[in-house]
Amino acid sequence: MRKRLALPITSWQLCLLAIIGGTISSLLIALFIGAINSIQQWLLADIGHYTSLTELNRLFLPIIGALAILLTAWLTGYQYIRTGIPFVLHRLKVAYGVIPLRNTINQFFGGIIALASGFSVGKEGPAVHLGAASSAYLGSRFNLPSNATRTLAASGVAAGIAACFNTPIAAVIFVMEVILREYKIHMFIPIMLAAIVGSMVTSTIFGPAHGYEFFSPVALDFEHYPWLILLGLMLGTLAAIFNRFIVAAIENAKHFHVVARLLIAGLITGSVGFIIPYAMGTDLGAMHFTMSDDASTALLLGLLVAKCGLTIVAVGMGIPGGVIGPIFSIGAIAGAVAAGMMGIAFEDKMTSDFALMGMAGFMAATLNAPLAALLAVVELSNQLEIIAPSMLVISTACLCAGQLFNNRSVFIMQLNVQELSYRTPPLENTLHNIGVLGIMRTNLALLDARDTEQEMQEKAMKSEYLIMQSNGEFYWNEVVYEPGKERRFRQHKLIPISSCATLAEAYLQLNEQRLGGVYIYDKSPDNIIGLLTFEQIRAYLTKGKI
CATH class of the missing domain: 1.10.3080.10 (Clc chloride channel)
Structure with a gap:
């Protein structure tokens, strides 16, 4: 399943994970909105009607709210106070949407306090943050390829927006136009399913109304x-x-x-x-x-x-x-x-x-x-x-x-x-969509200096790629064919890459020398499961073939 999720194709596995992540996200956001509504109903005559407060209460309520937000930030650490949509955009760039837990705690409780105490901010910022954090957690929890985790984070954002406003179509387009800034069919389907789930969950809990029914039928000509x-x-x-x-x-x-x-x-x-x-x-x-x-x-x-x-x-x-x-x-x-x-x-x-x-x-x-x-x-x-x-x-x-x-x-x-990074060069952006698991070579022969010559020959006959292990490091013996000459070997020291990585990480490791390869490991650098060469990346970039 992980190998399939590493490829830029629509898969039922990713769609199922998006639905699960969207459900978790929308339930969390329903709890978030419910908490805000409960506090406002306790403080105000009706939700959002601050005119029911006295002048002095309106003066002191935001100040008390600011103190409560600061208490939450102090408990989690002031360095984790960054939240909201810009922070999610940044995390999509640097961590494929995975967000630190303490930032999410700040967003959940700080957002409730801010929205309940009269600050002029919207609930969609916390919803995007909470949705991305919840769904991306699934990807990191199951050790999925990073490109799949990024899609799950975007799906969580769609679920969050749809849960906030009951607008699933706008949620999907918002994710494509503002969050991802690209349209890919293999991302579109899971994001759409997550948006549907987000709308369904909050509609079931709070009712199908948008809260904007006071607009009269349009009469423009x-x-x-x-x-x-x-x-x-x-x-x-x-x-x-x-x-x-x-x-x-x-x-x-x-x-x-x-x-x-x-x-x-x-x-x-x-x-x-x-x-x-x-x-x-x-x-x-x-x-x-x-x-x-x-x-x-x-x-x-x-x-x-x-x-x-x-x-x-x-x-x-x-x-x-x-x-x-x-x-x-x-x-x-x-x-x-x-x-x-x-x-x-x-x-x-x-x-x-x-x-x-x-x-x-x-x-x-x-x-x-x-x-x-x-x-x-x-x-x-x-x-x-x-x-x-x-x-x-x-x-x-x-x-x-x-x-x-x-x-x-x-x-x-x-x-x-x-000064938060968010840009990705077009070439890297393309490579981010494919995990190394999707195109790595697995027909390997792992040679050891302690192997006998016969053992080495037997391994070499059964495998396409020869990898030599020496002093905890791995080397790839690339076969070089030249017209009119006997084949020879060119040895490359291999760089370790996690099985969750995308082609972008591999490309950045190999771009300087523009040859050689990386070895893919699962959980431990000693557990080698595949090989990815620079020629494979070059072929994908020039011919569009995996």
């Missing part, structure tokens, strides 16, 4: 398209400003200790919440106010500034939460503000329609993920009619943000400013 283009330009500009302020906040936060950073975030969140309670929390409180009849354009503009500011502070200072939830909220508010400003052009202000368009355009421009944003809004609103106008807004917003302001995905900008 072709005559509104010029105004949608203008809305897209506004959203693209806002997204570029928003991303740059987050980067600036992260850059400035480097000069402060983690204790000071989190306390500053708690103090600012409490102070703004004291005045504007709708700016606290993830998204639903602000969206309900946006859709209400009491929301004037001036009030919504103030809420937009406050919501952007609190999100920038929370993310920049390192509060353990995501950014997509607040992005939905900011986009909806921005769309409603635009509808109010353009109200003279319409018989009706169309607040709901423009709020939906704002969610799609702002998410697309901020994350540089147009397809994921489109499908997320379609699934959340349950309205296929918004596809064409959403595509127009998304295209305009992405073009504006990218071309006029050189904007990039907020996650990539975070990784750059935090």
Whole structure:
């Protein structure tokens, strides 16, 4: 089974593991969401309604939350405080998605505290982290090839997103477009199955509703398209400003200790919440106010500034939460503000329609993920009619943000400013998809200096590759054929590679001398199970054949 999983092909074994991992991930996320809801129902009149608190309680709740997050970080170690989607992207690059347990503990408890105490962060960041950690654990636990572990981690991310928002299609596209940044059919199937499982589990526990049913049926027509283009330009500009302020906040936060950073975030969140309670929390409180009849354009503009500011502070200072939830909220508010400003052009202000368009355009421009944003809004609103106008807004917003302001995905900008590696050269990216178990040579003769000449000859007759063991090291005697000459042997010292490794690790070991090979071992370097030569890697890269 491990050898099959090492190959870039669709296998029922990997699909089954993705389903198991997706189930574990979604159950963990259901526990996570349930804990947040329970705390909020205990503290508030209803989930997300911080207006039910007194002014002083709104002031002190985020500060108390920051202290509780710091206590969790102190117990696990401050060096394990990195969490969220950027950290998962980094771990996919350096460890195929395997995440240290202490980081995951910080994410679970810190995320619950942050989301329950009113910080403007989203639950999807913890969901991605917890989903990747749970599913990747299966791969490391069963000693699977690293390429299979990476696919399992991506499947866990899909299960986490689907479990959070009940949007399985958008979850799959988000993983392909933002997390993996590639489309491979052998990855697509297990990721899709995990997303289905994630949606099913949380729908069974919490019900099938999305929580965004307050949007009215869309009434946009072709005559509104010029105004949608203008809305897209506004959203693209806002997204570029928003991303740059987050980067600036992260850059400035480097000069402060983690204790000071989190306390500053708690103090600012409490102070703004004291005045504007709708700016606290993830998204639903602000969206309900946006859709209400009491929301004037001036009030919504103030809420937009406050919501952007609190999100920038929370993310920049390192509060353990995501950014997509607040992005939905900011986009909806921005769309409603635009509808109010353009109200003279319409018989009706169309607040709901423009709020939906704002969610799609702002998410697309901020994350540089147009397809994921489109499908997320379609699934959340349950309205296929918004596809064409959403595509127009998304295209305009992405073009504006990218071309006029050189904007990039907020996650990539975070990784750059935090100096966390995430890029993989195209050649290595190709080799990461195949495990060494898939193409290693197993027809080996392991020779020992203590063997007699007859024993050596007998082993050589039965095997294709001769490997000599001497003083704890292994050497490969490559047969060299030259026209008109007798065959001769060229000896190469073999480099040990774990059976979990991919061709990328083997290539990096052999690239300098561009010849020779590595030997594959299982569990112990003395337990040799196969041989992989540089010529095999070269043949795959030049001919596309394994």
